[in-house]
Amino acid sequence: MKWSLSLALLGVTILLLIFTRVDRETQVTAAPRDLIAVEIEQLVMTRYDSAGRELERSMAERAVRLDGDSASQLSDLTVRRRDLNDQEWTLESPAGVSEPSADTLTLIGGVVISAGDSATLRTDQVLIDIATRTATSTDKIRLTGAHSDTTSSGLIIDFDLGTATLLDRVTSTYNQDK
Secondary structure: OHHHHHHHHHHHHHHHHHHHHHHHOOOOOOOOOOOEEEEEEEEEEEEEOOOOOEEEEEEEEEEEEEOOOOOEEEEEEEEEEEOOOOOEEEEEEEEEEEEOOOOEEEEEEEEEEEEOOOOEEEEEEEEEEOOOOEEEEOOOEEEEOOOEEEEEOEEEEEOOOOEEEEEOOOEEEEOOOO
């Protein structure tokens, strides 16, 4: 009986020591992580006009929408859009953001724009407004053609008219030997 009472007292003392050590440890807190609501590999999205004619085809290697966010983050994005003259415009970028509530698609991180084989436009970011059927950039634009190199401080593409308008501070260099 004497031994069992001593062992019980020793056990209670050890438990109290363990509990006091646990209470003294610093608590670790971490920021809550956003949960992925939707993740799609090899996304292909097609938009049609009211007559059923294909207007735009957007392709992304990966699309991710986080829980509580309406925007989708896209990677390796290609957008092919036809104007009313049936000319195809191709816009490519390593990343993009689709915002369905604003009906916009933003291409980010080095955008390459081409319409046919005639010239190539390059810029950092382009915003495609689905409702107005336009694409705009307020970043530096570089237009490279067969014999010319042109820069400007912005761009507006009208997909209805099939035109690209360079904005402000347009400079051009022509090289016949190129």
